[in-house]
């Protein structure tokens with residue numbers, strides 16, 4: 111069975127960057143509707159197909175969209191082996207500078223738990239659910255190597271999924287202390303990961319840093335630079351994506 115990959119972004123600008131990078135090596139294969147008013151943009155490579163989906167902002171919207179795309183693929187007997195959550199993100203200062211890339215070694219729901227007088231308690235400690243998808247080295251390693259080969263600055267680390275963008279130093283410090291391996295925060299990775307895991311697909315998160323995690327400073331955002339980096343990463347990854355083994359996260 112050919113290797114099939116689904117790349118999920120939150121918004122169209124991110125999907126445009128990914129598509130721009132893919133088309134340096136992959137052939138456009140048209141568009142396909144997905145139930146729920148979604149559209150897949152399709153690309154063909156020598157090793158299999160890559161589909162790009164705009165799944166919406168936030169973990170709930172993107173999980174629903176990713177689930178719809180995965181279900182369509184399963185019903186069509188063309189399941190995805192790998193799902194990639196891609197887009198812009200906030201980078202933790204000192205770990206992921208503006209314009210650089212982050213490859214996930216873990217995808218973490220940073221606020222899926224309970225606040226208690228003793229502090230935050232993740233769902234695992236409450237006795238239900240999970241808040242972490244660990245990404246195997248077999249996925250993270252080749253992707254990071256492809257970015258190195260293309261000369262693209264990157265960090266390998268945890269990517270936090272939040273429902274509220276961090277806007278204060280106190281919140282940034284609390285997240286960094288609770289998740290010392292975190293390199294970036296965004297709003298979709300965990301939703302994509304939950305949908306992928308439900309279908310037995312491997313999952314990876316790839317982020318380009320548009321802003322620092324910390325006090326809100328809209329003037330300091332570098333969304334254009336991040337979208338340019340995302341495009342370069344997509345181009346660099348086409349050969350690597352086709353060689354990755356399908357390994358679900360743990």
Ligand SMILES: O=C(O)c1cccc(C(=O)CC[C@H]2O[C@@H](n3cnc4c(=O)[nH]cnc43)[C@H](O)[C@@H]2O)c1
Pocket residue numbers: 120121167168197198199200201272274275276277295296297298320321322323326327
């Ligand atoms: O209004 C603000 O202060 C603000 C700051 C950063 C980002 C936003 C967004 O609405 C973008 C959300 C969108 O982009 C991803 N993203 C980018 N930077 C971050 C971040 O620092 N923390 C969380 N998400 C971020 C996210 O995945 C969404 O798709 C607003």
